[in-house]
Amino acid sequence: MRPSSEPARATLPAEPADHALADVPADWHGLWAQIVATREGQPAPVRPRAAMHWQPDAGWCIQGPVSARSAALFDLYKPLLDARSAATATPWVVAQMGQSLDGFVATTTGDSYYVNGAHSLVHLHRLRALCDAVLVGAGTVAIDNPQLTTRRVYGANPVRVLLDPDARLDGHARALHDGQALTLWVCDALHAATARSRLGVATAAEVLPVEGLLDGMNGHEDPGAGVHRVVAALAARGLRVLFVEGGGVTVSRFFAAGVLQRLHLSVAPVLVGEGRRGLRVPARAVMADCPRPPARMVVLGDDMLWDLDLAAAPLR
Numbered sequence: 001m002r003p004s005s006e007p008a009r010a011t012l013p014a015e016p017a018d019h020a021l022a023d024v025p026a027d028w029h030g031l032w033a034q035i036v037a038t039r040e041g042q043p044a045p046v047r048p049r050a051a052m053h054w055q056p057d058a059g060w061c062i063q064g065p066v067s068a069r070s071a072a073l074f075d076l077y078k079p080l081l082d083a084r085s086a087a088t089a090t091p092w093v094v095a096q097m098g099q100s101l102d103g104f105v106a107t108t109t110g111d112s113y114y115v116n117g118a119h120s121l122v123h124l125h126r127l128r129a130l131c132d133a134v135l136v137g138a139g140t141v142a143i144d145n146p147q148l149t150t151r152r153v154y155g156a157n158p159v160r161v162l163l164d165p166d167a168r169l170d171g172h173a174r175a176l177h178d179g180q181a182l183t184l185w186v187c188d189a190l191h192a193a194t195a196r197s198r199l200g201v202a203t204a205a206e207v208l209p210v211e212g213l214l215d216g217m218n219g220h221e222d223p224g225a226g227v228h229r230v231v232a233a234l235a236a237r238g239l240r241v242l243f244v245e246g247g248g249v250t251v252s253r254f255f256a257a258g259v260l261q262r263l264h265l266s267v268a269p270v271l272v273g274e275g276r277r278g279l280r281v282p283a284r285a286v287m288a289d290c291p292r293p294p295a296r297m298v299v300l301g302d303d304m305l306w307d308l309d310l311a312a313a314p315l316r
């Protein structure tokens with residue numbers, strides 16, 4: 001059957017894949033199952049010790065006994081949950097980058113397996129499970145050929161979005177053919193016919209043409225216009241809560257366009273020396289002018305996750 005934009009209901013596994021992680025407390029699985037049920041608008045599949053409830057002025061909260069670690073993880077995902085349940089239909093976008101201590105997301109050859117540890121990978125899959133769609137740039141597709149699924153956690157796969165403005169991908173990417181979820185190959189409308197011809201017919205993917213996508217990226221108008229058009233095209237398909245997973249060029253473009261509400265930078269204790277850069281922001285001459293968004297830290301195994309609240313202090 002052809003995958004649709006609606007995620008399939010997740011089935012609660014007997015043994016969650018993240019059980020093996022040392023820092024996942026026993027009460028997390030009940031809470032996570034409840035979070036996923038909330039995302040799907042379903043009742044929780046297990047009776048939790050701590051129950052989630054919605055408060056109009058505070059969003060999702062938990063009531064009842066909960067371990068400190070589960071409370072910290074809940075706080076990390078709460079902005080996504082609140083965004084899903086918000087009364088407005090405004091798009092909401094979170095991005096991530098897994099980087100080395102010296103600021104690289106891959107080596108010079110593009111190898112990024114793996115920058116971060118297992119805990120950060122599980123976190124990545126949790127973000128996928130909480131969003132309508134996961135987006136990656138064509139560079140990442142060409143090098144990593146990612147599945148973009150939620151196989152490390154309980155939760156349904158999001159719609160997968162491959163951003164390829166001038167349709168340079170060859171059409172053989174795994175996400176375009178494996179049928180694990182709907183995949184949208186986003187390109188400028190000028191290149192839609194090329195993409196469709198490479199895709200063929202028997203596939204669980206669609207080409208999503210975006211009018212003026214290249215105009216919005218080549219400096220002829222606001223450089224953020226292309227990103228805004230992509231976000232609007234996805235919202236028109238009912239895909240509102242978005243997760244930009246990489247690579248560095250794509251995350252930097254979304255950052256520069258000012259559409260990110262949240263940025264998760266997961267810093268691993270590894271030194272790469274030279275390689276592919278992650279986030280790039282406009283340079284400032286004076287330290288006092290450098291953006292310093294509200295941030296909090298969450299330990300993920302050996303990695304340190306920086307959760308930046310860009311909505312609190314919009315940056316351009």
Ligand SMILES: NC(=O)c1ccc[n+]([C@@H]2O[C@H](COP(=O)([O-])OP(=O)(O)OC[C@H]3O[C@@H](n4cnc5c(N)ncnc54)[C@H](OP(=O)(O)O)[C@@H]3O)[C@@H](O)[C@H]2O)c1
Nearest residue numbers: 098105106110112137138139140142168246247248249250
């Ligand atoms: N550590 C992490 O968290 C993480 C996450 C994701 C990816 N990565 C790594 O990031 C690297 C890729 O990131 P990136 O910043 O280079 O790119 P990206 O953000 O994934 O994609 C955007 C880039 O793709 C280029 N592009 C378009 N079509 C292409 C094609 N067919 N083949 C190759 N490139 C194409 C675009 O060039 P134009 O603008 O010129 O069209 C643009 O520069 C990979 O090494 C990947 O392993 C790391």
